[in-house]
Amino acid sequence: MKSYFKKNFFLKKKKKINIGDKSMSHRSILYSLINKKIIEIFNLLESNDVIFTINLCKNLSVNIYGPINNYLVINFLKKKNIINKINFIGNSGTTIRLSLSLILNNSFIIGDKSLNKRTMYRVIKPLCLIGYIIQCKKNFFTPIIIFKKNNFGLKYNLINISSQIKSCLILNSINSFIKIYIKEKKNTRDHTERKIINIKNKNNIFIPNDFSSISFIINYLIINKKILILNFNFNKFRIGYFDFLIKCGIKIYFFKKIIINNEHNVKIILLKLKLKNNVIFSNIISRMIDEIPLLLIFLINYKKITKIYGLEELKYKESNRFINMYNNLLLLGIKIIIKKNYLILKGGIFHNNFIFSKNDHRLFMSFYICKKELKISNLENILSSFPNFIFIFNNKKNSFYVYK
Known part of the structure; x- marks a missing residue:
């Protein structure tokens, strides 16, 4: 109805x-998977999409406290046991595109009815070229299962104008220490590049x-x-x-x-x-x-x-x-x-x-x-x-x- x-x-x-920036809220949370320290985030956007990203990181053994009044604390130093590898991300296409390269082997990712009708071809293609073994529905729809993660390095021509695909490959490169060269047809959002340069020396993030x-x-x-x-x-x-x-x-x-x-x-x-x-x-x-x-x-x-x-x-x-x-x-x-x-x-x-x-x-x-x-x-x-x-x-x- x-x-x-x-x-x-x-x-x-x-x-x-x-009103915290949604793109930067997603990225700030996902950096916890590649930065082994305690991070405080201020003015976080408390929307459904961002909450799904937080829950995904919790499923990947990261300790997260909050959000409370747009404030969040992420403690990577103290890991917790992984309860399950089934990740529901609602209608957040941003979450799945940014985090797909950071999700563990044998993980199951599924969205709601709307997201399950949106193709993920543009992010699955470069990950398969790197060596990921991924199973999904016809036309690259979710649910998606990651069976194995290999990293062979890549020189990739980013034909589609998408900062999310670029960010996914950058996060994978940092997390795996494998070189990935990305050539953009047009310049796209650079939040990921800016945040990576800055976050190495910062424990506090204001969005x-x-x-x-x-x-x-x-x-x-x-x-x-x-x-x-x-x-x-x-x-x-x-x-x-x-x-x-x-x-x-x-x-x-x-x-x-x-x-x-x-x-x-x-x-x-x-x-x-x-x-x-x-x-x-x-x-x-x-x-x-x-x-x-x-x-x-x-x-x-x-x-x-x-x-x-x-x-x-x-x-x-x-x-x-x-x-x-x-x-x-x-x-x-x-x-x-x-x-x-x-x-x-x-x-x-x-x-x-x-x-x-x-x-x-x-x-x-x-x-x-x-x-x-x-x-x-x-x-x-x-x-x-x-x-x-x-x-x-x-x-x-x-x-x-x-x-x-």
């Missing part, structure tokens, strides 16, 4: 926003705010012409949506720039926006692929004809976002044309309707911040990446909420 949630309007005000989550607040502020001060992680491979807003003419003032744990962190104030662009090319889309649903919601508020290229990667997310966004926008009366890997947005008469978020957290949150009153399916989707979404955006009992 599908659940429905009726949206209201929101604005976060007067209170500090702490900055996630721009992917902050972008929902930014989007609402721009559409509703509000002003707010925000701080977040400013990694150049994560801020494609921010660069798009700059090119569109948004006025932003930076009044703090610092480096924390080898990651750039900024504090900004948003001022105003005048939309200029009507064509968005694939070179910027690759750095904002997670924000595409949000981008479409942003564009339909300005009723301009816009072409967006380079959307092929959307088909391999938590759902087929390429098709699902198309279908939902049609339900809202938006004129949209889709081709193989691009779409043309023509605007239209926006009206109320039901939205089917298809077990995809970003679809739910993107449509939630529309100006219209909508009913959106599967509220529980937000637990995978932004568990405080409703608390921040729809709570009349605290200063987060502002009436329309």
Whole structure:
């Protein structure tokens, strides 16, 4: 039975926003498998996906205490006995891609109904070239069983633009002391490289705010012409949506720039926006692929004809976002044309309707911040990446909420 949630309007005000970066939360926890020391993690994102990563590490004999109030302690020095080798990772594709090279022999990995329909070919292929013996369902679907782990070294051309596959191979190389050479077609997120350089001399890890989550607040502020001060992680491979807003003419003032744990962190104030662009090319889309649903919601508020290229990667997310966004926008009366890997947005008469978020957290949150009153399916989707979404955006009992 599908659940429905009726949206209201929101604005976060007067209170500090702490939303730990999900990608960095995953990586910080998995480093415990290759670093034999005690690590403290602050501002950890307590989402379902991150919890599954924590449980996976616990299954691999690591002692973990927490998370409590976004704080976690990992003690690798004191190992515990492995109870079982069956690892359930829910709908967290990030967990399985990053950790597959670190999981023990004869381990069984399975996801939920949604994850079991997503192919893991891109991560299984290079591991098989290294010498892993892996069994999985047809079309490289989970469940996955790792029978044996050999390490022969590898020179791998990373054709698919995926930082998760790159991180998986890097973690395997460090853990096994085998040289792996990776050539990227395009530069991808470098959280793993930055963290490895930094963590050797650090026992404390502070995770900055996630721009992917902050972008929902930014989007609402721009559409509703509000002003707010925000701080977040400013990694150049994560801020494609921010660069798009700059090119569109948004006025932003930076009044703090610092480096924390080898990651750039900024504090900004948003001022105003005048939309200029009507064509968005694939070179910027690759750095904002997670924000595409949000981008479409942003564009339909300005009723301009816009072409967006380079959307092929959307088909391999938590759902087929390429098709699902198309279908939902049609339900809202938006004129949209889709081709193989691009779409043309023509605007239209926006009206109320039901939205089917298809077990995809970003679809739910993107449509939630529309100006219209909508009913959106599967509220529980937000637990995978932004568990405080409703608390921040729809709570009349605290200063987060502002009436329309």
